[in-house]
Amino acid sequence: MNNKEVFIRYRGRIVGLIAAIIFSVLFLTVGFGYAVMVLVFLLIGYLIGKWADHDLDIASYIDALFNRRS
Template structure:
């Protein structure tokens, strides 16, 4: 797989990998613990972006509520 192909499908590939990991967690430790792990991973990611100075909350909110074509 070359770089151009990966960049074109990066969202689908990332989503698939996240689904696989969550499915494995769900099957091994249960739904509640899987959700807790997911929340902690998300919080860690956001804290890391904040420390790096790259957290733009306004852009995330705009992305959530902006209609795509």
């Protein structure tokens, strides 16, 4: 298995681990409030980018949020 296959298989875990490390460094250096503010701005930027790529489907997010799973 080469590096690309490993990354594709475990990309969610790898990205989550990197995000946790970045948040931890932010928390330790600037404090909790500023770290959360940075994360909120990152989320807003991500959503704007998805919207600009015509890949944002708000209706499916709202539907998934309010529908109960069986």
